[in-house]
Amino acid sequence: MAAITAEIAAYCAGLDFASLPAEVQERTRFLVLDLVGNIVRGRHDAESTPALIAASRALGLAAGGSAVLGDSARYTPAGAAFLNGALAHSLDFDDTHAAGTLHPGAPVIPAALAAAEMVGADGRTVLSAIVAGYEVTCRLAVALPGGDHYDRGYHPTATCGAFGAAAAAGRVFGLDAAAMQDAFGIALSQAAGSLQFLANGAWTKRFQVGWSAMNGLAAATLAREGFRGASEAFEGKAGFLRAYAPNPQPERAVRGLGQEFELMQTAVKPYPSCRYGHACVDAAIALRGELGLKPEEVESVTMGLPNKGMLLVGAPLAYKQNPQNVVDGQFSGPFVVSCGLATGHMGWDSYALLQDPTVRSLLPKINCVEDPEVQALFPDYMAGKLTVRARGQDHVRLVKVAKGEPDNFLTEAELRAKFHGLADAVLGAERAAQLADAVIGLEKAADVNGLMRLGAPMMAARLAGE
CATH class of the missing domain: 1.10.4100.10 (2-methylcitrate dehydratase PrpD)
Incomplete structure (x- = not known):
């Protein structure tokens, strides 16, 4: 040995x-x-x-x-x-x-x-x-x-x-x-x-x-x-x-x-949910934009997932179609795809839509299956296949390389946009920008004290537990 x-x-x-x-x-x-x-x-x-x-x-x-x-x-x-x-x-x-x-x-x-x-x-x-x-x-x-x-x-x-x-x-x-x-x-x-x-x-x-x-x-x-x-x-x-x-x-x-x-x-994740659902969210947002789809036009949806993805975001289906809290939503393929189809977006604030009538109307229409084509690509690719039936036709989109994957990585500008979408609400935009700069310049820092200080909010912010 x-x-x-x-x-x-x-x-x-x-x-x-x-x-x-x-x-x-x-x-x-x-x-x-x-x-x-x-x-x-x-x-x-x-x-x-x-x-x-x-x-x-x-x-x-x-x-x-x-x-x-x-x-x-x-x-x-x-x-x-x-x-x-x-x-x-x-x-x-x-x-x-x-x-x-x-x-x-x-x-x-x-x-x-x-x-x-x-x-x-x-x-x-x-x-x-x-x-x-x-x-x-x-x-x-x-x-x-x-x-x-x-x-x-x-x-x-x-x-x-x-x-x-x-x-x-x-x-x-x-x-x-x-x-x-x-x-x-x-x-x-x-x-x-x-x-x-x-x-x-x-x-x-x-x-x-x-x-x-x-x-x-x-x-x-x-x-x-x-x-x-x-x-x-x-x-x-x-x-x-x-x-x-x-x-x-x-x-x-x-x-x-x-x-x-x-x-x-x-x-890195462009969406705040289990990675196995991301390719299908990419597909949902793309199809919604390209077809001008309205939620009420969606007749049925099939999420094609790898085996491990089914374990985490696809089964048991009845449970995944009825998320009741944030963790449920993070591991619900039907929920994240519903958000993509309903709003063209899946962000941290999307969890406020857990009981939204439009999102809820889509959930029972979304089925999850283990897809052989997607499984064959795993684990080299976190792929997903979305089939949306609307207007009497099936619209199929296979996403092989989801946004944020190593071969489709976010740019520095995209990462900074994600960072500000998370940090500005706590630190304020100016302090958040200073923190981002400190992280990017960390190699030249004599210590981490300045970076950690910038991570402390100076503005009035509602902190959990306070």
């Missing part, structure tokens, strides 16, 4: 942002910008935030000097990692990695930022750490592989994310390869996350991602202080890959390590 853990640990310990290809550097900055916008708005709007804030205060996590973006209060490092991680995932608008079936940024970036505040790390170090965290998170997911892990009921964003968070925090702390292995061994004792949230739209999906960010920070901190972690955390007999999936491919975790970047296979 190859020494997978040791090889990954050595890579993370030695990773230097300045030596990375220019396109990897740029994409990393863009991914940080995307996640920061999610955190700021999640602190303001997500319905689970008041309980998270109250519990963090009760647990003593709100008594420190670390920042939560979108909040003017200060928290402990653990509290900041936890809350920034949970808030990043609360809108379901954060980045995705198709082959790994996860969201790598939400556990990794908050751990890196919290660690950076602890030790005063500079921006180049933080960006180096974030790349390390993405590579660990995504490479473990594809080595499981993610589909088998999902079938066992695990949530890979949380499970794999704990190791990515440990890698990120460990790189910020300057851990050597041996200590990085210890950090992974400690994270192994904390890797958890269940898909049972799908049964009732539970908020545990958000919680467990934030908790994994905190777990990774804790693992790296323990390793920094000399605490011994389990060896062979990834490939061992009771290691992560063998314990959490039936047929792992450990060698896949190190294939092309340092030469091929899984970070570059990460997509």
Whole structure:
């Protein structure tokens, strides 16, 4: 058995942002910008935030000097990692990695930022750490592989994310390869996350991602202080890959390590919902515009999805056709397509339409099926096929590469527009623009303190939990 853990640990310990290809550097900055916008708005709007804030205060996590973006209060490092991680995932608008079936940024970036505040790390170090965290998170997911892990009921964003968070925090702390292995061994004792949230739209999906960010920070901190972690955390007999999936491919975790970047296979979301529905939303908005469709003209709709997409957004159909809360809506293919057909738009504010009569009238008309053509494209493409019957005709649109996918990535202008759509309501447009500039210029920053300060609202804003 190859020494997978040791090889990954050595890579993370030695990773230097300045030596990375220019396109990897740029994409990393863009991914940080995307996640920061999610955190700021999640602190303001997500319905689970008041309980998270109250519990963090009760647990003593709100008594420190670390920042939560979108909040003017200060928290402990653990509290900041936890809350920034949970808030990043609360809108379901954060980045995705198709082959790994996860969201790598939400556990990794908050751990890196919290660690950076602890030790005063500079921006180049933080960006180096974030790349390390993405590579660990995504490479473990594809080595499981993610589909088998999902079938066992695990949530890979949380499970794999704990190791990515440990890698990120460990790189910020300057851990050597041996200590990085210890950090992974400690994270192994904390890797958890269940898909049972799908049964009732539970908020545990958000919680467990934030908790994994905190777990990774804790693992790296323990390793920094000399605490011994389990060896062979990834490939061992009771290691992560063998314990959490039936047929792992450990060698896949190190294939092309340092030469091929899984970070570059990460997509960003133009819509705040499960990624499996996005291609069909693209199709719905396009067909509505091209045909001038009115909602009342729609007779029936069929969403063609891959198998994993059916699991998350298509079945059971009766449940997906009757979403009652935001989480239900985020994982309802019929709802997001209804919004696209009814309004030509699917944004965070679309969840105010959960009980809208026009949207409700479309929901029972939308069926979800596993489509062989779409399945054949997965996981290389997060494709979708929409068939809309209207005016007595079937209008079919296959979207192979959804907007935001690595091969159809958002431009900086589009990312900034998404960022302002999230952050302006909390920070004001001018401060949000300053925060965006700070993120894009992070590599030259002496520390992250200025960036984190810009993430605190100065204007009167209604914060959840206040």
